[in-house]
Each structure stands twice: as structure tokens, then as C-alpha cells.
Amino acid sequence: MIGIGIAGAGHFAAQHMRALEGLADFRLIAASAGSPESTGRFVATHGGRACADWRELLDDPAIDVILIATPHHLHAPMAIAAAGAGKHVLVEKPMAPSFADCVAMARAAEAGGVQLLVAHVMRFVAPCLAAREAIAAGRIGRPRVGRSAMMKRWMEANRQPWHLARESGGGMLLTAGIHALDRLVWLMDADVERVAAMSAASFHDQPVPDVDLLLLRFAGGGLATLTSAGYRDTTGVNDTEIVGEDGILRLDLIRGVEIGQGGHWTSLPGAMEADWLRHGLAREWLAMRAAIRDGTRPPVGAAEAGALIACIAAAETAAATGREQTLPVWPEAGRDQRSA
Numbered sequence: 001m002i003g004i005g006i007a008g009a010g011h012f013a014a015q016h017m018r019a020l021e022g023l024a025d026f027r028l029i030a031a032s033a034g035s036p037e038s039t040g041r042f043v044a045t046h047g048g049r050a051c052a053d054w055r056e057l058l059d060d061p062a063i064d065v066i067l068i069a070t071p072h073h074l075h076a077p078m079a080i081a082a083a084g085a086g087k088h089v090l091v092e093k094p095m096a097p098s099f100a101d102c103v104a105m106a107r108a109a110e111a112g113g114v115q116l117l118v119a120h121v122m123r124f125v126a127p128c129l130a131a132r133e134a135i136a137a138g139r140i141g142r143p144r145v146g147r148s149a150m151m152k153r154w155m156e157a158n159r160q161p162w163h164l165a166r167e168s169g170g171g172m173l174l175t176a177g178i179h180a181l182d183r184l185v186w187l188m189d190a191d192v193e194r195v196a197a198m199s200a201a202s203f204h205d206q207p208v209p210d211v212d213l214l215l216l217r218f219a220g221g222g223l224a225t226l227t228s229a230g231y232r233d234t235t236g237v238n239d240t241e242i243v244g245e246d247g248i249l250r251l252d253l254i255r256g257v258e259i260g261q262g263g264h265w266t267s268l269p270g271a272m273e274a275d276w277l278r279h280g281l282a283r284e285w286l287a288m289r290a291a292i293r294d295g296t297r298p299p300v301g302a303a304e305a306g307a308l309i310a311c312i313a314a315a316e317t318a319a320a321t322g323r324e325q326t327l328p329v330w331p332e333a334g335r336d337q338r339s340a
Helices: 011-020 036-046 054-059 072-084 099-112 126-136 172-188 276-294 302-321 332-337
Strands: 002-007 026-032 065-068 088-092 116-119 143-153 192-200 211-218 223-231 237-244 247-252 256-261 264-267
Touching (some): 002 072, 002 276, 011 036, 011 276, 026 036, 072 088, 072 099, 088 276, 099 302, 116 276, 126 247, 126 256, 126 276, 143 172, 172 211, 172 247, 172 302, 192 302, 211 302
Parallel strands (some): 088 116, 143 223
Antiparallel strands (some): 192 211, 237 247, 247 256
């Protein structure tokens, strides 16, 4: 049985618990939220022991892995402390607000001999898995051009003040648009080398952008665009298109995946999934279980998750200066922190 401790027992941690309901070999041991009242409500619903402070999770020998689902600026110090205590870590996206924090987290996991899985759920849902498999099989040839978008309601019920401050990892791109970026980079199957960008607070009076437009240049010459927009309506767009040398792949989380070739569009079987979030989170935990028990590398390596943060930071600089930016390279010592 794998014992779970939760730091940040709130809205999204509850989604994780819903996904864990159908899985064997997991048990919630303890949880900590932002207040005693919130913690009490969480454990009353999901079980486990209430902790007044997340640091109590570090000393509990029954806890094997800590889920970190806190405000983004707390991810790095919590993950580093957990790794130092010998706990495996499943940390929600974004990995951390800065590239330096991501590197520090990876080094702490290496030093502690523990697994670190960054929970980029797009890599675990059926439409994205089907799209990745089709591209790997050569269905559309080598990817050359991409387009990805997430446009959704920004001020949802779970939005908090820290979402509106960059120093705490807020803003639409780091909070939600990163899903579209991750999907795009994963399906283009190449590293982003340079980025140009524009950003604005177009829909809300707030100190961080709710709209970001990125132009990405990949290793090998591929190009792509990203649109991240947090607006007021509840109708959303969450899709990606990849143009290969031999065809086009179109992915939509609701409509599934299609391949366009020879003037015709063909739907991929098995590329649609009801309640895709629950299934995706369940696959994250299954990957975590395999990593813990078998020593296999997690499907989302720290270097890949860190590269997304480097891309976003470079885009912020590009938007502020009007100049295309080059991304930093992941330190050589952490190369084994890529996924298998």
C-alpha cells in the first residue's frame, strides 16, 4: 500500500481523490490545507489525518509520496523539503514559477533518491495519448508547424488572490495556458529554442496578463503559435493542430483527434474519453506507482517540465522588451531528469 500525504488539500486535491477512488494500492494518510477549517472539511470527506502544518507530513513514516497542490510559489520549497525527507513527490503544474526553482527541485530529488513526477495531465488523457502515438508512428510525417490554444473563463469559482500576482506564480499562462503549451511541445516532439511574445490584461483589470500570444521556434526548424486567453464567458477552446510533412493532426479534448490527408479527415479510434480529467489523474497515479515500485522514470521528466517554465519566462521577457528570446539549457547534471 502506498501512503499519500497532501500539501494543499483544496479544490484540485479533491479531484485527485476522486481519481484515486477506483485505484488499488493507495491510501490517504494525512492532509494539510490553508486553514484548520479547510483541512477538517477535506479529511471529513476523503479520510486521513488532519495536519495543522504541511511539515508534519515529512515526519510520518506511513507516507510514501506527497502530493503538492498548493499555490505555485510554494511548490519548490515543499518539494525540496519532501525530497530531503525521503518522500516521493507528485507536484501539480506548473512545476514552479522560475526555471531556477525547477532545477533545484530536480537536484533535490536526485540527492534524496526519490521520484519526482510533475503532473502535466495533458500527457495522461486519451486524446493526447492517441495523438502522440499517431505522430510517433509517422502518420503525418515529421511535425513542422503547430498551433495550440486554451481560451476559457478566467475568474472561476476557485480563483484566488495569489492567481493575480506573478511572484506567486499567477496569471492565465502559468495557471491554465501552460496546458496548451505542454501539449504543443510534446506533440511537436522537439525542444523550444526561441520565443517571441505579446501579452495584455485584455479582459480583466489585474496586474498579470490574461492574454498571451507566443511564437515558438523549435530545434530542427519547426514553428508554432500558442494562444492563452482567460476571458469572461464559460465557452472554451482547448485544441491543438500539428502540420507534418505528410498530413495534419487536429486534437480537441471534446471532439477527439482527426488526421487530414488527401483531402479527407479521419477520426482516430480510442481518442475520445468521457470524464477525461479523472482518467488522466488516475493515470498519473499509476505512473507514480510504477516509478516508486519499479524505479521507472516518470512520464514527465523534470527537464521537460522545467523547459516549459523557461519558455514562459522567456515569453514574459519577450513581451516586455519586444525582442525574441533564447531559452536557457537544462543543466547537464540533470539530463537524467528527462522522462523515459
